[in-house]
Every structure is written in C-alpha cells, then in structure tokens.
Amino acid sequence: MSETILYLIQQLINGLTIGSTYALIAIGYTMVYGIIGMINFAHGEIYMIGSYITFIVIAGLLGMGMVSLPLILFIALVISVLIASTYGWTIERVAYRPLRGTNRLIPLISAIGMSIFLQNFVVLSQGSRDVALPPMISGGWTFGDPSLFEVSFSYMQLFIWVATFVTMLGLTLFISRSRMGRACRACSEDIGMTNLLGVDTNRVIATTFIIGAALAAIAGLLLSLYYGVANPFIGFMAGLKAFTAAVLGGIGSIPGAVLGGLILGVTEALTAAYFPSEYKDVVAFSLLILILLFRPSGLLGKPEVEKV
Amino acid sequence: MSQLLLDVNGLTMQFGGLVAVNKVNLTVKNRQIVSVIGPNGAGKTTVFNCLSGFYIPTAGSVMFKGKEIAGMKDFQISRQGLVRTFQHVRLFSNMTVIENMLVAQHRHLNTGLLAGLFKTPSYRRLEQEAMDRAIFWLKEVDLLDSANRESGNLSYGQQRRLEIARCMVTQPELLMLDEPAAGLNPNETKELDELIIKLRDEHEISILLIEHDMGLVMGISDHIYVIAQGTPLADGNADDIKNNPDVIKAYLGES
The missing domain is CATH 3.40.50.300 (P-loop containing nucleotide triphosphate hydrolases)
Incomplete structure (x- = not known):
C-alpha cells in the first residue's frame, strides 16, 4: 500500500476513536431534545465531571496500591457513572423541571447558567490547572511498511471502540426492549398523549437525563484515559462538538447522533491531517452552519411536519 | 337501576x-x-x-x-x-400496534427498577397480564393480525380502532x-x-x-x-x- 493510503487509514482510525466519544456525548443531547425539545447546554459539563471523577478515583486507587487494571477501570467506571448520573438527575430536577411549560428560551438560559455554575464549581473545588494521569493502557499494533508510513492502532483505541460499541448496544436494547425504553419512545412521539395514558412522564424525563449523563460519564472516562489530562474547561468544547454531532445527524434521532459523531470525528481528523491542525474546529463548526443552512433536520432526522 | x-x-x-x-x-x-x-x-x-x-x-x-x-x-x-380520543388520530406512529397497547398499561406495570432488572415473578406476571389484555382488545377490534406492524402504516379505519383499543386497556x-x-x-x-x-x-x-x-x-x-x-x-x-x-x-x- 502506498504512503498516502496508509496515512489516510491512520487518520480514519484516529477520527473514529474521537468520533465515537462525540457520539456518546451527543446521545445525551439528542435524547433530551427528542423528549422535551430542549437543548441541555449543561451536558458538556457532565462529561467534564465524569472525567474528573475518573481521575480522582484512579489516582486514589493507584495511591492505595491497587494494581489490577481491569478492576481499577471497573471501579472508576461505576463510580463516575453513578456520580455523573446523580448530577444529571439533579440538574433536571432543580434547573429544568420547575421551568417546564414556560417559554422554551427560559430553560435554555437556565441550562447555560447551570453550565457556568458547574464549571466554576469544579474550578473552585479542584483548581483550574490541568490534572494528569499516567498512561493506563499502553501498547498496540502497528502495520504498514516502516520505510513509508507505519499505521498504529493502540490498545487504548481498541478499548474506546469496544466500550462505545457495547454501550450503544446496551442503549439500543434498553430503548427497544424495556418497558421504560418503550415509554421513552412514546414520550418522544407525543408526550401529551403519553401522559394522558397514565405514564408518569416526569419519571421518563428524569430517566432520560440519567442515561444521557451516564453515557457522558463513560465518554469522560474513555477520553481521560486517552488524553491523560483534563481541566475544568474541557466540557465546553466537548459539549459544543457533541451538540454539532447531534444536529448533524438529526437532533432527536439516536442513530443520527452516532452517525453525526463519527462523521464529525473523521472530518476533524482528516482536516488536522491535511491542513494546519488549528483548522479542525473551523471545519467542524462550518459543517454545523452548512447543515443548518441546507438540511436543518439533519442527516437522519425527519423534516418537521407542520401539525394541523 | x-x-x-x-x-x-x-x-x-x-x-x-x-x-x-x-x-x-x-x-x-x-x-x-x-x-x-x-x-x-x-x-x-x-x-x-x-x-x-x-x-x-x-x-x-x-x-x-x-x-x-x-x-x-x-x-x-x-x-x-375517564379517557378520551381526539378528532385527529394520536397514535405513536413509529411504534408497533402491540407497543402502543403496552405503553398505555405502563402505569399498571409500575414495579420498580430492580424488579424489572431481575424479572421477578411478580413483574413477569404483570407483564403477562398486560400482554393478555393487549391481545384481548386487539382481537375485539380485529387488529390482532397487525400486532407487529408499525401503527403509522395501518389504514385510517384501523388506526381509529386501535385508538379505541388503546383506551380500553387502561380499563x-x-x-x-x-x-x-x-x-x-x-x-x-x-x-x-x-x-x-x-x-x-x-x-x-x-x-x-x-x-x-x-x-x-x-x-x-x-x-x-x-x-x-x-x-x-x-x-x-x-x-x-x-x-x-x-x-x-x-x-x-x-x-
């Protein structure tokens, strides 16, 4: 294989890795939007909090002398998912539920306020400087001709792919098979009717926030292991990227969020590979503008039908 | 009287x-x-x-x-x-007929997360009852053959009957x-x-x-x-x- 193709393969691997974490975060945006038609701008901060909890737990476990990597990762996963879900649930309860039924701008502003609050809360409690972790999962495969270009696919990247895939499989099963998943789908089609049929829609909405937060926490864990650093401000950019991914795929559609995340990740990787890497955000958000101009309902979203 | x-x-x-x-x-x-x-x-x-x-x-x-x-x-x-239907059909059109019938019984299935996770006997019994009731009413409105079709694909008359059946499972x-x-x-x-x-x-x-x-x-x-x-x-x-x-x-x- 020629050098250019190997280089391209490498970028695709990198792009899909980042893209799958965008997809995980984007699902949280899209599910909440699908049910209550609101953009939860504090969602990126949940991802950031998930990252911080991962750091704190892993550092703590390493400090206690634990050496088993799977056990450390498992404990970090459970704790960060639990705590992030608690945050997700609490945010909905205190900042959005009291505002339900008002003008839709009001909860949006509340969400931005919540986002600023959480960011500063972490700055004050954890400090604003980067926190770092030693690499936990190292090594990988390389292939290609060493004299031309060597493609590397690390164990960490594989871990992200597998973890994302398993999470999404779990979510798909939950949505399509479980009783609560059924109620979630019903709410996203017609929340008024679902309520009228006796479903406790407040509980369905709370569940949606909990699931979204859990997925963001998983993304937080994966990316903190991948990058090895975090700071209180990572939630902002990650949130915007995931939001872009959700809009790209069609907000309200879960497969759309996954597709949008992957496309965005690959686009960024390719931009960074062939242009100065500062341009990757420019391209990502240009994509958002183009989609909003030419296909506002997104790739897999259904065009809004005016109800009679 | x-x-x-x-x-x-x-x-x-x-x-x-x-x-x-x-x-x-x-x-x-x-x-x-x-x-x-x-x-x-x-x-x-x-x-x-x-x-x-x-x-x-x-x-x-x-x-x-x-x-x-x-x-x-x-x-x-x-x-x-006291339940009602609307002038225009309000089914969950992306869900199947049987799912529409089961969502309407969500409240009767409220057994908590753990029961659902471990599929306790009481949970299964309630699920079975909900399913039986759904099938009973689909038979009554002559829609049992369409149970696994997406409700949005039914004919208008069938959608109307499904709405009534969906109301009826709420007893x-x-x-x-x-x-x-x-x-x-x-x-x-x-x-x-x-x-x-x-x-x-x-x-x-x-x-x-x-x-x-x-x-x-x-x-x-x-x-x-x-x-x-x-x-x-x-x-x-x-x-x-x-x-x-x-x-x-x-x-x-x-x-």
Missing part, C-alpha cells in the same frame, strides 16, 4: 370575552351511549376539553362517580377512569370519543357502530360521543344533547331530536 356516572352542571367556558360553552348540563348513566351534536363551532370539543382536563372550566361542576373532577389535571382524570368506565367516524368510509363506520354497541353491552362501559355522522348518532345513542353556539338547545332520544323544530332550525337555518 342505573346511576349517574357523569353529572355535568352549568358548565361554562369563557375565553376572554368569548363564551364558548354556556351553562351546559349533561348526564351519562352507567352503560349508556350519549351523544353531543351540534353545528360546526358549537363548542362540542370545548365541552370535551373541559371534561378531560385540558381546560379548566370557568364555571360549573363536573362530577364523575360522585367526585368533582373540574380543575384536575388531564392525567389525573384519565386515572379516574376506563367512561370513554369519550371525539368524532370517531370522521374520515371513515360507510363500511368502516358500520364496524365502528357495532364496536361502540359492543363496548356498552358486553364490556359495560359508558360512551360519550361527539359525532357529525347523523346515521351513527341516531342509530346507537341512548340520549342525545344538541348544542348550538355554546348553548344547550335540546336533549332527548333520537326521535325527539329528529322532530325538534329548534334543532332543525339550527342545522338548516331559518326558512
């Missing part, structure tokens, strides 16, 4: 200066089919919206099973056993149907007619009906109320209404 299931007294609904419904009285007894008719814009649907909790009536009382329900939220009223005592025959062909209307009578005679529930199809209304109603411009005009059985000069005037205009 049948007793009063629904007793509406002096129901009034004002939107600003507009009186949409003016002092309407209406009663439904057990196992009765009662119709509300009137020209377009007479306020029939507004009456329904007041009864089902979409609007809070400006004045008047709504007693259901001897309990005041005016001012309750819509879902609280539906939990009391109501009073079913309010808002123009159930609108858009149906004569054959489908006849099936609907039979279904409504079956609901009353075999399943012992009462039905409150808004309908424009006079053939349907006159054929099945035990009692008919006529409303024109928000005000009660007449009430009685089909023959009384057919021969009432005020009603004829309201529908056909002065000659």
Whole structure:
C-alpha cells in the first residue's frame, strides 16, 4: 500500500476513536431534545465531571496500591457513572423541571447558567490547572511498511471502540426492549398523549437525563484515559462538538447522533491531517452552519411536519 | 337501576370575552351511549376539553362517580377512569400496534427498577397480564393480525380502532370519543357502530360521543344533547331530536 493510503487509514482510525466519544456525548443531547425539545447546554459539563471523577478515583486507587487494571477501570467506571448520573438527575430536577411549560428560551438560559455554575464549581473545588494521569493502557499494533508510513492502532483505541460499541448496544436494547425504553419512545412521539395514558412522564424525563449523563460519564472516562489530562474547561468544547454531532445527524434521532459523531470525528481528523491542525474546529463548526443552512433536520432526522 | 356516572352542571367556558360553552348540563348513566351534536363551532370539543382536563372550566361542576373532577389535571382524570380520543388520530406512529397497547398499561406495570432488572415473578406476571389484555382488545377490534406492524402504516379505519383499543386497556368506565367516524368510509363506520354497541353491552362501559355522522348518532345513542353556539338547545332520544323544530332550525337555518 502506498504512503498516502496508509496515512489516510491512520487518520480514519484516529477520527473514529474521537468520533465515537462525540457520539456518546451527543446521545445525551439528542435524547433530551427528542423528549422535551430542549437543548441541555449543561451536558458538556457532565462529561467534564465524569472525567474528573475518573481521575480522582484512579489516582486514589493507584495511591492505595491497587494494581489490577481491569478492576481499577471497573471501579472508576461505576463510580463516575453513578456520580455523573446523580448530577444529571439533579440538574433536571432543580434547573429544568420547575421551568417546564414556560417559554422554551427560559430553560435554555437556565441550562447555560447551570453550565457556568458547574464549571466554576469544579474550578473552585479542584483548581483550574490541568490534572494528569499516567498512561493506563499502553501498547498496540502497528502495520504498514516502516520505510513509508507505519499505521498504529493502540490498545487504548481498541478499548474506546469496544466500550462505545457495547454501550450503544446496551442503549439500543434498553430503548427497544424495556418497558421504560418503550415509554421513552412514546414520550418522544407525543408526550401529551403519553401522559394522558397514565405514564408518569416526569419519571421518563428524569430517566432520560440519567442515561444521557451516564453515557457522558463513560465518554469522560474513555477520553481521560486517552488524553491523560483534563481541566475544568474541557466540557465546553466537548459539549459544543457533541451538540454539532447531534444536529448533524438529526437532533432527536439516536442513530443520527452516532452517525453525526463519527462523521464529525473523521472530518476533524482528516482536516488536522491535511491542513494546519488549528483548522479542525473551523471545519467542524462550518459543517454545523452548512447543515443548518441546507438540511436543518439533519442527516437522519425527519423534516418537521407542520401539525394541523 | 342505573346511576349517574357523569353529572355535568352549568358548565361554562369563557375565553376572554368569548363564551364558548354556556351553562351546559349533561348526564351519562352507567352503560349508556350519549351523544353531543351540534353545528360546526358549537363548542362540542370545548365541552370535551373541559371534561378531560385540558381546560379548566370557568364555571360549573363536573362530577364523575360522585367526585368533582373540574380543575384536575388531564392525567389525573384519565386515572379516574375517564379517557378520551381526539378528532385527529394520536397514535405513536413509529411504534408497533402491540407497543402502543403496552405503553398505555405502563402505569399498571409500575414495579420498580430492580424488579424489572431481575424479572421477578411478580413483574413477569404483570407483564403477562398486560400482554393478555393487549391481545384481548386487539382481537375485539380485529387488529390482532397487525400486532407487529408499525401503527403509522395501518389504514385510517384501523388506526381509529386501535385508538379505541388503546383506551380500553387502561380499563376506563367512561370513554369519550371525539368524532370517531370522521374520515371513515360507510363500511368502516358500520364496524365502528357495532364496536361502540359492543363496548356498552358486553364490556359495560359508558360512551360519550361527539359525532357529525347523523346515521351513527341516531342509530346507537341512548340520549342525545344538541348544542348550538355554546348553548344547550335540546336533549332527548333520537326521535325527539329528529322532530325538534329548534334543532332543525339550527342545522338548516331559518326558512
């Protein structure tokens, strides 16, 4: 294989890795939007909090002398998912539920306020400087001709792919098979009717926030292991990227969020590979503008039908 | 002797200066089919919206099973056993027929997360009951063959019947149907007619009906109320209404 193709393969691997974490975060945006038609701008901060909890737990476990990597990762996963879900649930309860039924701008502003609050809360409690972790999962495969270009696919990247895939499989099963998943789908089609049929829609909405937060926490864990650093401000950019991914795929559609995340990740990787890497955000958000101009309902979203 | 299931007294609904419904009285007894008719814009649907909790009536009382329900939220009223359909079909069109039937029973399945996670025997029993009830009602409305189809792909008449079946699995005592025959062909209307009578005679529930199809209304109603411009005009059985000069005037205009 020629050098250019190997280089391209490498970028695709990198792009899909980042893209799958965008997809995980984007699902949280899209599910909440699908049910209550609101953009939860504090969602990126949940991802950031998930990252911080991962750091704190892993550092703590390493400090206690634990050496088993799977056990450390498992404990970090459970704790960060639990705590992030608690945050997700609490945010909905205190900042959005009291505002339900008002003008839709009001909860949006509340969400931005919540986002600023959480960011500063972490700055004050954890400090604003980067926190770092030693690499936990190292090594990988390389292939290609060493004299031309060597493609590397690390164990960490594989871990992200597998973890994302398993999470999404779990979510798909939950949505399509479980009783609560059924109620979630019903709410996203017609929340008024679902309520009228006796479903406790407040509980369905709370569940949606909990699931979204859990997925963001998983993304937080994966990316903190991948990058090895975090700071209180990572939630902002990650949130915007995931939001872009959700809009790209069609907000309200879960497969759309996954597709949008992957496309965005690959686009960024390719931009960074062939242009100065500062341009990757420019391209990502240009994509958002183009989609909003030419296909506002997104790739897999259904065009809004005016109800009679 | 049948007793009063629904007793509406002096129901009034004002939107600003507009009186949409003016002092309407209406009663439904057990196992009765009662119709509300009137020209377009007479306020029939507004009456329904007041009864089902979409609007809070400006004045008047709504007693259901001897309990005041005016001012309750819509879902609280539906939990009391008073459920309704809408003029336009409101199914979960991306979900299958059977899923539509199961969502409506979500409340009866409320057994908590852990029970659902570990599929405890009581959880399974409740699920089985919900499934049995769904299948029973799909059979009653002749939709069992379509159980796994997406409800949005059903014909219009089938969607109408599914809506009624979906209401029925919530085990109501009073079913309010808002123009159930609108858009149906004569054959489908006849099936609907039979279904409504079956609901009353075999399943012992009462039905409150808004309908424009006079053939349907006159054929099945035990009692008919006529409303024109928000005000009660007449009430009685089909023959009384057919021969009432005020009603004829309201529908056909002065000659």
